Amino acid sequence: MAGREAPEASSAAAVAAHPYGERQAVDAARGDAEPGWLVDRRVEGARAFAATAMPTPALRPWRYTDVSSLAIEDHVPHPPALTVRAELPEGAYAGTIADALASRGEVVRSHLGSLVASTEGRFVAANAARWNAGVLVHLPRGSAVERPIVVELSGPEVAEGASAALLPRILVVAEERSEATVVLRLRSGDAPLLVPSVAEVVCGDHAVVRLLLDGGWGARTREFTTLRARLARGATVDVATVAIGGRIVKQTLESLIEGEGAHSDFRGVALGDHDQHFDFVTLQDHLGPRTTSNVEIKAALAGASRSIYYGVTRVEETAAGAAAEQENRNLLLSRRAKADSDPVLEILTSEVIRCGHGAAVGPVDRDALFYLQSRGLDERTALKLLVAGFFEPVARRIPLEGLPEELAATVHAKLEAADLS
Amino acid sequence: MSERAAESPILDVRGLKVSIAGPPELQIVRGVDLAVRAGEVHALMGPNGSGKSTLASAIAGSPAYLVDEGQVLLHGEDVTALAADERARRGLFLSFQYPTAIPGVTMVNLLRASLKARRGTEPSAREFLAELRETLATLKMDESFARRYVNDGFSGGEKKRAEILQLGMLKPTLAILDETDSGLDVDALRTVAEGVNALRSPEIGILIITHYERILNYVTPDFVHVLVDGRIVRSGDVSLAKRIEAEGYDPILRAIGEGATPVAAATGGE
Numbered sequence: 001m002a003g004r005e006a007p008e009a010s011s012a013a014a015v016a017a018h019p020y021g022e023r024q025a026v027d028a029a030r031g032d033a034e035p036g037w038l039v040d041r042r043v044e045g046a047r048a049f050a051a052t053a054m055p056t057p058a059l060r061p062w063r064y065t066d067v068s069s070l071a072i073e074d075h076v077p078h079p080p081a082l083t084v085r086a087e088l089p090e091g092a093y094a095g096t097i098a099d100a101l102a103s104r105g106e107v108v109r110s111h112l113g114s115l116v117a118s119t120e121g122r123f124v125a126a127n128a129a130r131w132n133a134g135v136l137v138h139l140p141r142g143s144a145v146e147r148p149i150v151v152e153l154s155g156p157e158v159a160e161g162a163s164a165a166l167l168p169r170i171l172v173v174a175e176e177r178s179e180a181t182v183v184l185r186l187r188s189g190d191a192p193l194l195v196p197s198v199a200e201v202v203c204g205d206h207a208v209v210r211l212l213l214d215g216g217w218g219a220r221t222r223e224f225t226t227l228r229a230r231l232a233r234g235a236t237v238d239v240a241t242v243a244i245g246g247r248i249v250k251q252t253l254e255s256l257i258e259g260e261g262a263h264s265d266f267r268g269v270a271l272g273d274h275d276q277h278f279d280f281v282t283l284q285d286h287l288g289p290r291t292t293s294n295v296e297i298k299a300a301l302a303g304a305s306r307s308i309y310y311g312v313t314r315v316e317e318t319a320a321g322a323a324a325e326q327e328n329r330n331l332l333l334s335r336r337a338k339a340d341s342d343p344v345l346e347i348l349t350s351e352v353i354r355c356g357h358g359a360a361v362g363p364v365d366r367d368a369l370f371y372l373q374s375r376g377l378d379e380r381t382a383l384k385l386l387v388a389g390f391f392e393p394v395a396r397r398i399p400l401e402g403l404p405e406e407l408a409a410t411v412h413a414k415l416e417a418a419d420l421s
Numbered sequence: 422m423s424e425r426a427a428e429s430p431i432l433d434v435r436g437l438k439v440s441i442a443g444p445p446e447l448q449i450v451r452g453v454d455l456a457v458r459a460g461e462v463h464a465l466m467g468p469n470g471s472g473k474s475t476l477a478s479a480i481a482g483s484p485a486y487l488v489d490e491g492q493v494l495l496h497g498e499d500v501t502a503l504a505a506d507e508r509a510r511r512g513l514f515l516s517f518q519y520p521t522a523i524p525g526v527t528m529v530n531l532l533r534a535s536l537k538a539r540r541g542t543e544p545s546a547r548e549f550l551a552e553l554r555e556t557l558a559t560l561k562m563d564e565s566f567a568r569r570y571v572n573d574g575f576s577g578g579e580k581k582r583a584e585i586l587q588l589g590m591l592k593p594t595l596a597i598l599d600e601t602d603s604g605l606d607v608d609a610l611r612t613v614a615e616g617v618n619a620l621r622s623p624e625i626g627i628l629i630i631t632h633y634e635r636i637l638n639y640v641t642p643d644f645v646h647v648l649v650d651g652r653i654v655r656s657g658d659v660s661l662a663k664r665i666e667a668e669g670y671d672p673i674l675r676a677i678g679e680g681a682t683p684v685a686a687a688t689g690g691e
Contacts, residue, residue: 366484367521371571374481374517375531375587376509376538385534389525389570 018073019165022046025129028077035101037109041118045128048118052125061281064308064340065250070222072122075165075194077130078156084135086149094149094182097134097169107138111173115200115228115256123196123224131169131198139178139207148181148212148400155188155195155221163192170199170227174207174235181210183400188218188245199227203235205259210238210399217246219274225251233259233288240398243270243278244410254283257291257319267398268297269391271411272305272337273418282311284326286319295326298394300387300411301337302418312344313357320351330361331390333383333420384415429497430456431512431595431626432480437491438651439472439479448489449475451651457595457626464629464637464662467648468670473630474518476648477599481515482508495595510539514593516584518600518630523571528583529553531571532590539591556589560616577604585616596620597628602636614639634666647673 016022025042034042054070055062086094093100097108118128135151151170158164172182188195195217201209209229217223223246229237243249255264270278284293299307309328330339341359364386372382388408395404432455439450449472457463467473479486480493482505492501495511503511523531532553536544544552557564560582572580581601588596598617602610617627617640629636637645637659645662647655647670654677655661665673 365521368523370483370485370505371517371521371523372531372534373505374483374509374515375535375591376506377534378506378538379504381534381538382506385526385530386523389523389530392525 016050016073019076020046020049020073020126020129022050028130032098035105038101041113042129045118045125045130048125049122049129052119052122054122061252061310063310064306065248065277065279070194072126072165072194072196075163077132077167078158078164080133080156080166080168081152081154082133082135083152084149085152086145087147088145089143091140092143092145092178092180093136093138094145095136097136097171100136100138104136104138107173108136108171111200111202112169112171113200115202115230116198116226120226124198124226126165127167127169127196127198130165131167133166133168135168135170137172137174137180137182139174139180141175141177141204143175143178145180148183150183150185152185153187155193155218157189158191158193163194165194165196168195168197168199170197172199172201172209172211174201174203174209176204177206178204179208181212181400183212183214185214185216186223187216188221190218190220193218193221195221195223195225197223197225199225201227201229201237201239203229203231203237203262205232206234207232208236208238211240212398212400212403213239213241213251215241215243215245215249217249219245219247221246222248223250224248226254227251228254228256229264230256231259231262231264231291234261235259236263236265238265238399239267240400241266241268241280242407243268244414246276248277248279250279250281252281254285255293256285256287257293258287259291260288261290262288263291264293266295266297267394269394269407270297270299270307271387271391271414272299272301272307273303273414274305275303276305278306279308280311280328282309282326284311284313284324286313286315286322286324289319290321291319292322293324295328296394297328298330298391299339300331300333300390301339302333302415302420304334304336304338304419306337307339309339309341309343309359311342312346313355314346315349315352315355317348320349321353322349322355323353324355326357328359329390331387332361332363333387333418335421380415380420383420384412387411387415429494430458431496432457432628433492433494433497434480435492435494437476437479437493438489439475440487440489441475442485442487446487449486449651450479452491453648453651453653455646455653457628459594459626460623461644462621462627462629462640462642463644463646464631464642465646465648466631466634466662466665468674469632471648472651473632473648474599477515477597477628477630480597481505481513506538509593512594514588514591514596516581516588516596516598516601518603520572520580520584522573522575524573526571528567528569528571528586532567532587535587535591552590556586559589559619560586561612562586578606578609581605581609581613582616585613588620589616592620594624595626595628597630599630600632601629602631602633610635611639634662637662649674649677
């Protein structure tokens, strides 16, 4: 290791005075006694970080989320509180990546970074260099986990004024005919927190992975997530995201639907108030024949909150018989709330079974509001019911027991104080 | 309840003039007086476009209409300036002519929320369920109905029965049924009428708005009023409805056209 660092000593990455420099990444990795190959990955991440500029609004996925004034390097990685609860069959694993390195180092080594390369962008590079909340779910062939695996990730409480970063790294490796549901409970306090996050989901033949991102961030948390799944023959990935907290939540959710007959599902709900900013970017990339996919994202926006959706359904030449649906709906609960929606179809084969997309931005249905008020519900209570109802069809299809009720309760609590003017 | 309130009609509409919120503003109800007392069933009839639904919506407090003049009193209290929900919590219930679909909100959600809003406390789960089952049975509705989204994908008959289900559960003191009979086959009409009859009591006032007299064959009104061009032009007993059944509205329209003086006040209490 020492031998390979020397020639780089003068490079910008190596001498950088911020936490995402090469030396800092190496020091942190060595401090955690990470194996050499992982230290190398960290170095690659630091180099990518040095070589990559922040995205600008000139890039389509960043058009409405201007991060040019955000300096990732000012945010110091702080270790989070991380717990994983699971009832696992023999051979399966759910826990930290650190704990898995000794027993399943080869699984981590061959899959970590296999779907999201550190050179893709600055947030991803920062994560590769310094991820500090690593979670591995490994399901060997035929392994079915009945109860949801629950990962609780809480941002550090840092003194006012300090800028902290939390860098989650989620790796799910589901081998042939395995099945599991993973729930990520994401929490943080009131202090400013930056969360460059990466998740990779590798689904073998006929594997089924359901992943719920439950975003209960504090008001000053800014999340930038890249999630990518790759699906082999007959596999299913079902990703649901619930964005309630946070100042900025930007999630890029992508599915490489490679195997014949594989299915990808992305569902999301976002409830905004104040100056909350949600930005969802999706890609359903149909590569294999008879693959299917569905994207449904719904945002309800109070105060001066904002939601952006930009999604591409791509059906490649090799994807004859594919079927895809893509829908984004936005409910404006106040005059200052705003939404932008841009679903895109790129169809490169003539043999598509069905490919639909829809977008809507609009205020609450006045007739529905009057109907509820005529039953005795005051305007705010009626709006709570309408918003919970707006989310309900999405929530109900998220395969997690009790989620619709949990979400309805969250909606009622948040709208109790929301700016609906 | 004060002595005055006890003596007051449940609903007292005084000189009401109502316009559609513009632009352009258009006055639809052009001076209506109507009083409904406890225990009474009134039928308000009239040809299409006479202003029946506008009157019903304005009494219920729809923001789509503007009250230009006059007052609406519930139990003696002027509610003209109150929002729809405040009127509902004072005992008013409107069965809509065209009930709105509310995807994502189940009938159970709606009923629980409505009962909570009216009573101030959440009904107990057991009590609620018992009441719901009983009302569903009265209306010959399957229990699965209660788990469906409000009016979403309902047939015309299901929508009307869903309105009567709410009426039965919420137990208002003033029920306004806006064309609840339209679009129903005979069986559904009979079921809905039975629901209304089951509700009749000395404590409740009912105003049935209808274009046809069909429902009045099942629910016998104490008073019948005819609305033409935003004004009540005839008031009488059930024989007035029978006459319209036999002759249609033409004789009344001709009589007005010939300069007959419209019957302005129809308090129904005389």
